[in-house]
């Protein structure tokens with residue numbers, strides 16, 4: 030490999046399905062940056078050593094994305110995290126700064142909000158329901174709860190109730206969770222009254238996956254946002270579309286978190302033409 034070439038990449042397990050290389054490598058080319066974005070599939074037992082090696086002076090890695098299942102665990106290996114990432118207690122971006130210090134950011138939540146803004150969805154006063162309490166829900170919930178334009182409420186359901194209780198107990202240590210209500214049954218989400226339904230679970234990625242919600246509760250006054258982007262239109266989105274709801278898959282969120290990640294790595298805003306190239310390459314490879 031060219032010794033001068035700097036390296037960025039995504040750490041997770043698995044990472045083979047990631048679309049991030051397409052948008053970032055396109056951006057590097059457009060920026061004239063001698064850099065490459067790689068996939069780092071790291072097993073749990075190798076994670077500590079991976080972060081240790083990042084600190085070595087001869088490491089070519091200048092920045093990383095962190096994905097499933099390491100967004101929470103990675104924090105323990107970093108020198109510093111931003112207040113937002115600290116509140117979410119989840120990191121999906123690492124910047125390697127002067128002296129190879131490792132600084133963590135979270136661009137999942139802000140990426141989600143940026144996409145909602147692009148969709149002209151104003152959160153203030155809205156009734157929001159969320160499916161899932163995993164790593165993705167963490168970033169999204171934190172971003173929604175820190176907004177000055179507060180939703181009317183957020184109702185959230187997770188298959189494993191204990192995980193949901195743990196998530197809310199954890200977030201409540203750092204955030205005002207008064208608008209957040211966990212429900213024990215999916216039937217208590219009140220989807221029929223909701224302005225926005227967000228699926229943060231992985232249900233819908235695989236062929237033959239069930240739809241978690243009763244399709245008869247979906248309606249035309251709502252936006253149904255599925256953070257899944259493969260497939261581009263999950264069964265949930267198809268049913269919602271059939272009911273006249275507005276729909277969105279997660280490709281926009283992926284794009285905006287990627288734009289924000291790259292801005293952190295190069296420490297400056299990206300021009301529109303670079304963002305456009307990133308979007309085009311992402312879209313071209315999405316299935």
Ligand code: ATR
Pocket residue numbers: 097160161162163164165166187188189192229230231232241
């Ligand atoms: P991510 O970081 O993408 O959120 P995750 O942390 O593994 O990934 O979370 C996956 C989410 O999908 C969880 O909310 C999970 O529910 P559990 O906490 O009960 O596991 C949810 N999920 C996965 N498979 C599911 C299924 N078959 N039915 C309902 N929820 C499911």
